[in-house]
Amino acid sequence: MAVSDVYGFNDKLIEAIGLQKRKLPGNEVQVVKRERLYSIKHKDAYCTKDRAFFRDLLKAVTPDPTLFMAKQAPGDYDWMSFHNEPGQTFSEFLRIPKNIPALPRKKIYLLPLVFFEDPVPKDILRLLRTYASMFFGLPVKILKPINIKSQIPYRDNHLSGTVQVDAGVILKKLELLLPADAFCLAGITMCDMYPRDSWNFVFGLANLIKRCGVYSLARYLSTFGDQKTTQVKVDRDSLNNLLMRSCKVMCHEICHMFGMKHCVYYECLMNGSNHLKEADERPLHMCPACLRKLHFSCQFDIVERYRALTDFAEKHEVNKAHDWFRRRLKQLAPYDEV
Template sequence: MSSCDHELLFTASSIHAKTVGYKDPTPKQLLAAAHPSGRAPKHQEPPSDSTFPAPLVLPGDDLALDPEYEPQSLKSWINEPHRNEVTVRRRALYVVPVPAVSKTVAFVDAWARPGKEHAKSSIDSPKADDVVQYLQAFYHGLPVKLLSKPRLQFMSWNETPQEDPETGRKYIGLNIGSQIIGIRSRPSKDKVFSGQLNLNDLLDAAMTMLPKDAYALLMLVDHDLYEDEEDDFCCGRAYGGSRVSVVSTARYNPALDDAQEVEREHPWPASHCRDYVDMCCQEAHEAPMKLAMKPTSPDSSPLGEAVSAFQSLPVPTAAAEFRNLWLGRLCKTASHELGHCFGMDHCVYYACIMQGTTGLTEDAGQPPYLCPVDLAKVLTATGSDEATWARSMLKFCERFSNDRMFIAFAAWLKGRLLEIEGIDA
């Protein structure tokens, strides 16, 4: 079991949020944001903060760096002129499995594994089929398909020099069946991996192979990615208007957690642990800080049940446990990046899978669920309803009863379903 018992939970924004200027939305603003009219219904309260907590806004978090990020309500999402509508002819979501590597560029295969000075991983990266099934639940109501033919393959790129002598940048070809597309690459800046592929080039390739009936496409890669020259790495990105996204498995490898300072005691839902929130805020401020709100003990609320379920399993140490931990991390990012293809911006209303993130620690601390505002957007696009969505997600999560995130998500979903049934009664 973990050394922290998560005895007390925070469901509000941290005291650091106040110091950087983040302003919590009022209950009326939260209700209005989730209503298509943009007005708060009378005689109605937003869901409990023990179901949908506020964003934590810890030091270094995305909202801490940009506390005035413009919110996107359901109404503004509906009225967004560049948002792509789901149509009868264009409604399928496609997942492209990790490309193969040809013998002509065998060195690229090694780039998908951590460098010599880092821990080696004996487990395989997550399977595309599992990601497809997760997304089938998450975007319930839309078909999610594996685009396995033609099988993508990295190969030599002969139209430009193989290596730039000044930058060390190599050009790799990606065969997508109809053509071979050049993908820039470079040595990894932080040397966690020996090489990285350019994210923007992969997104361009995704656009080229977008099927006619596709609403959106997600490409999976095992290689580390970079977007701009100043980046150390990037785990994923979407060209939302173009309906394509790319997500890398590389940095989510649990074998790299120590090297990347990703601790396993306080991912969601334990990210709401009072002691953890307190520690993060104290470390960022020289003077002692007074906690903003009295924390609550875990209870029978969805968040409380999620923390109890999380605590029921030990910190993962076995290969099978690492495999599911890796899958959970990847699924969260896959659902987030596809969310951008649905026209959703980063969330500022609640702790939510659509929050922006500045790194792996914040990524791990964010929940896998959609908040009331963003769930309303997805349900509008897919034609599903919240209870059906929750049951679909629950069925998937219960397959992974030995993983802390999935079992916690299952407990949260059960609690939320009880709330929904109470509202409908």
């Protein structure tokens, strides 16, 4: 039996992570620990030769079938039915020009943008800052909100009944505002956006080279479309829901600024999404291939990061996610009091 069949992950899914199969004697494949089936490729790309580092990395990126799932076939209206993306393996990620956080550019900036609607709620902004700092292992700063309504083209979208601003022009504006010590600048708005005339809307848009991105939370409100501008009235349940969706889109868009492309291999935070249902079904966590790319760029402690994300998800009742984070933490740190 081929090794890749034992746990249901085919060669393509293993190659995506930057792993290779090890030759094991006889029937050992049936009894060894999962991570002994593979070895880490591209060790030379790292600054260390420490064996414990690679042992821990291998354990963290070896796919466990109880936690990770191959990408399911897309439905008719899903992202992958419209966009024929080839994916990006870890090996391909290493070869492209990309941004790595390093002094002086190590800080992530969040910039609330206001157009016609209420600003992003302060509670959400503060939680997004905390979440981003744990997710990326980098310092995160919230800038003072700015209103750039007069500088950005807008239109009425008759399908949604909303006013939308041009996300491409916003990106150009953000380029001029990039702080000197910024790894990246992420604009956040409650206004609905469109990327080009022919598109209905876009959740977010990012420019890797210019280190800028913008994303909208407008479509995550239950009141979306009830009025032309978005008034933010949220109860506790909707706030938690808004938080979960905001964390997802923020981290997804910022990951693009590291040079990470959409994931076509696993069910993953980096999957593209074409509509709200697809965005909601996309998990909050990253697959092992995308985790390895981000870990390579940010060099965080993988277990510490999961510990912090688990605490956050439990504290803020981020539904569904805390169960996954807790099980993942248990897998990586079985002796923890979790």
